Amino acid sequence: MTRKRVSxxxxxxxxxxLYEVARRVDEGAVPFDYTMSAxxxxxxxxxxxxxxxxxxxxxxxxxxxxxxxxxxxxxxVSDLERVEFFFRTESFVSGTELEERARKLNANLGQKHAxxxxxxxxxxxxxxxxxxxxxxxxxxxxxxxxxxxYLHWSGGQxxxxxxxxxxxxxxxxxxxxxxx
Numbered sequence: 001m002t003r004k005r006v007s008x009x010x011x012x013x014x015x016x017x018l019y020e021v022a023r024r025v026d027e028g029a030v031p032f033d034y035t036m037s038a039x040x041x042x043x044x045x046x047x048x049x050x051x052x053x054x055x056x057x058x059x060x061x062x063x064x065x066x067x068x069x070x071x072x073x074x075x076x077v078s079d080l081e082r083v084e085f086f087f088r089t090e091s092f093v094s095g096t097e098l099e100e101r102a103r104k105l106n107a108n109l110g111q112k113h114a115x116x117x118x119x120x121x122x123x124x125x126x127x128x129x130x131x132x133x134x135x136x137x138x139x140x141x142x143x144x145x146x147x148x149x150y151l152h153w154s155g156g157q158x159x160x161x162x163x164x165x166x167x168x169x170x171x172x173x174x175x176x177x178x179x180x
């Protein structure tokens with residue numbers, strides 16, 4: 001008897017995603033040749049990891065310490081939600097505490113998610129502009145310091161910046177996670 005490696009729900013998710021790919025190819029939104037090449041890479045187990053649009057290793061000589069990659073389940077901004085991680089009496093939390101709370105809150109998205117939001121910033125709710133959005137699933141190291149990407153509303157647009165995890169994060173920060 002062959003043992004199933006995925007649940008029925010996971011198989012259903014895969015089927016829905018494949019139907020969506022086929023629909024987009026049929027509409028001409030995604031090139032057929034590109035789709036076939038990407039599927040062949042998946043079948044061969046040779047899936048390229050997309051590079052960061054803002055690669056701090058190339059830009060500033062930083063070292064990538066860790067990265068969660070990109071969750072392909074995210075296809076629209078409404079798939080995401082902001083998460084407050086402060087207790088009522090706190091004005092600041094340390095970067096170490098931020099990382100711990102992000103894990104507990106399942107809000108550990110990374111830089112590729114932040115860059116995806118930048119590409120879709122016209123869909124980000126206006127109510128999010130009063131906060132900055134932290135993505136501790138990617139950690140960069142420069143010298144002895146560690147930093148995580150965050151998005152900040154400035155000059156009429158969202159901007160990608162990096163905050164030192166050795167420092168403190170103010171109460172205007174929010175984590176981002178998949179909507180429940």
